[in-house]
Amino acid sequence: MSNVITAGTLQAINRELHRGRFTEDDVAGLVGTGHGVISSLDSIFADLGCICMRDLGLIAPDGLPALEQEP
Amino acid sequence: MIGQVRPSVKATAAALSRGEITATSLLDASVGVIEQTNSALKSFISLSIGRARRQAAEADRRLAAGAGLGPLDGLPFAVKDVYETADLYTTAGSRAFANRQAIRDATAIAQLEAAGAILVGKTNLHEFAYGATGENGWSGTVPHPQDLTRLAGGSSSGSAAAVATGAVYAALGTDTGGSVRVPAALCGIVGYKPTFGTMSLEGTVPFCWSLDHGGILTRTVEDLAPFASCLAGIERGSIETLPQPLRIGIAEGWADDAEPDVARAFENALGALETLGARLAPVRLPDRSEARTVSLVLQLSEALAFHAPHLERAGDLYGEDVRSGLVLAQFLPASAYVQCKRFVTDYRRTLAETFKAFDIILTPACPIVAPLIGTKEVRLSGQTLPLGNALTLFTSLFNLTGSPALAMPAGVSSQGLPLSIQLIGPARGDASVIAVAGALERHGLGQKPEATPTRSAARERS
Numbered sequence: 001m002s003n004v005i006t007a008g009t010l011q012a013i014n015r016e017l018h019r020g021r022f023t024e025d026d027v028a029g030l031v032g033t034g035h036g037v038i039s040s041l042d043s044i045f046a047d048l049g050c051i052c053m054r055d056l057g058l059i060a061p062d063g064l065p066a067l068e069q070e071p
Numbered sequence: 072m073i074g075q076v077r078p079s080v081k082a083t084a085a086a087l088s089r090g091e092i093t094a095t096s097l098l099d100a101s102v103g104v105i106e107q108t109n110s111a112l113k114s115f116i117s118l119s120i121g122r123a124r125r126q127a128a129e130a131d132r133r134l135a136a137g138a139g140l141g142p143l144d145g146l147p148f149a150v151k152d153v154y155e156t157a158d159l160y161t162t163a164g165s166r167a168f169a170n171r172q173a174i175r176d177a178t179a180i181a182q183l184e185a186a187g188a189i190l191v192g193k194t195n196l197h198e199f200a201y202g203a204t205g206e207n208g209w210s211g212t213v214p215h216p217q218d219l220t221r222l223a224g225g226s227s228s229g230s231a232a233a234v235a236t237g238a239v240y241a242a243l244g245t246d247t248g249g250s251v252r253v254p255a256a257l258c259g260i261v262g263y264k265p266t267f268g269t270m271s272l273e274g275t276v277p278f279c280w281s282l283d284h285g286g287i288l289t290r291t292v293e294d295l296a297p298f299a300s301c302l303a304g305i306e307r308g309s310i311e312t313l314p315q316p317l318r319i320g321i322a323e324g325w326a327d328d329a330e331p332d333v334a335r336a337f338e339n340a341l342g343a344l345e346t347l348g349a350r351l352a353p354v355r356l357p358d359r360s361e362a363r364t365v366s367l368v369l370q371l372s373e374a375l376a377f378h379a380p381h382l383e384r385a386g387d388l389y390g391e392d393v394r395s396g397l398v399l400a401q402f403l404p405a406s407a408y409v410q411c412k413r414f415v416t417d418y419r420r421t422l423a424e425t426f427k428a429f430d431i432i433l434t435p436a437c438p439i440v441a442p443l444i445g446t447k448e449v450r451l452s453g454q455t456l457p458l459g460n461a462l463t464l465f466t467s468l469f470n471l472t473g474s475p476a477l478a479m480p481a482g483v484s485s486q487g488l489p490l491s492i493q494l495i496g497p498a499r500g501d502a503s504v505i506a507v508a509g510a511l512e513r514h515g516l517g518q519k520p521e522a523t524p525t526r527s528a529a530r531e532r533s
Contacts, residue, residue, distance in 0.1 A: 013401075022394075026398045030399055030402075041399070047361065048364060050361075051368075052406065062419065
């Protein structure tokens with residue numbers, strides 16, 4: 001997913017799915033260098049892609065009942 | 072160092088019960104330190120002097136009658152300005168919450184006041200606790216009490232500075248990725264977050280419900296014990312005894328990612344533990360980089376859920392870094408949030424399994440010493456990290472696992488800045504964490520000068 005996220009893509013999502021909750025400048029500011037605890041948008045989405053593709057079996061989200069059988 | 076060295080909680084409580092000093096004189100000393108330091112440090116956002124004076128007078132009446140409430144009776148404390156109070160605004164360090172008034176005090180404040188402790192004020196923080204540097208464009212950035220060109224760290228920056236300067240005996244913070252332990256580490260004090268859910272956060276402004284922990288900052292581990300007992304239900308007797316045998320897991324490779332002075336302090340701590348009879352063995356922990364992304368997704372998603380209506384009302388009053396995080400949050404899919412919550416389950420199971428073989432895991436608390444104000448990035452082990460990531464490199468995993476964790480002083484760097492280690496225990500293994508930290512402190516690790524109550528600024532009872 002690296003290097004495919006553009007300000008235009010994010011601005012369109014912000015405008016069309018989130019009723020323009022943030023300004024175009026706010027959204028454009030996400031693309032580029034890191035800030036605060038965010039290294040870069042591309043790297044976060046790349047890492048998140050790996051996390052989302054991990055097969056965790058029957059593990060349930062934290063706080064919800066487990067569905068696995070005892071080993 | 073700005074401020075004063077306070078006597079210990081134990082010595083102060085003894086002096087109070089013997090009538091050598093009064094709660095009112097302790098409060099006067101606190102106010103004196105705050106007046107002396109706050110223009111430079113910006114540790115406090117608001118003060119509660121009238122209420123504190125009434126409580127100090129009541130404590131003095133109790134103590135004079137021999138009816139003191141225990142070791143915390145008459146001791147001044149502070150809270151991070153996310154803990155709600157009925158008589159002061161709870162700003163969360165944000166212009167957007169500048170006039171936010173709660174109708175009652177947070178439970179943790181009520182618990183301390185029931186034990187006789189006296190709230191003197193509310194401390195500064197990184198806006199909405201979103202960030203580890205403590206930089207804040209509205210309420211001011213808290214500099215390091217020892218070197219005003221450096222950062223105190225955050226997000227509980229004011230709480231750390233208030234304790235380090237001796238303004239209070241303890242300050243409450245919150246810790247979502249290291250926000251109690253990081254400023255404690257940078258300022259050379261103790262920062263403790265109990266097992267997830269054991270210290271009440273009722274009546275606090277949330278950042279991320281899944282990861283927010285209450286936390287306590289004190290000058291020493293010895294001082295921490297009565298506050299931990301009051302707020303996290305730790306039995307006082309249980310922290311006197313070390314696990315036998317004492318099995319310490321050394322986080323494999325973590326110290327290699329720290330600055331050389333930090334790594335040296337960590338090695339010294341290992342030596343001290345061996346002297347105490349501990350068995351040391353390496354332990355492999357979950358991947359920190361992956362855990363950081365998991366943590367970030369949970370933090371930002373939950374923060375946006377809380378802040379969405381406030382953004383609608385006052386979005387232009389938010390600081391730039393918080394706002395940018397919330398902007399990012401709206402692009403994170405719900406499935407990613409759920410998957411990250413599944414990772415939390417996995418991490419908790421992994422740690423529970425690990426703790427079958429260990430009583431405590433030891434890591435450095437922070438890979439760097441207090442950075443200069445204005446630092447944006449840090450280079451560690453050949454990687455360039457945003458400062459916030461670097462500061463929380465060794466802490467954020469243990470918010471995901473909900474483990475009790477404590478940062479404590481472990482010496483000073485070649486520049487004379489504090490160094491720190493972190494002790495982590497199994498869920499509800501808080502007593503062991505405090506017991507081992509206490510043993511290290513008594514062994515001399517990170518030793519500090521001690522003051523006596525009569526040498527402090529406190530005036531004797533007239």
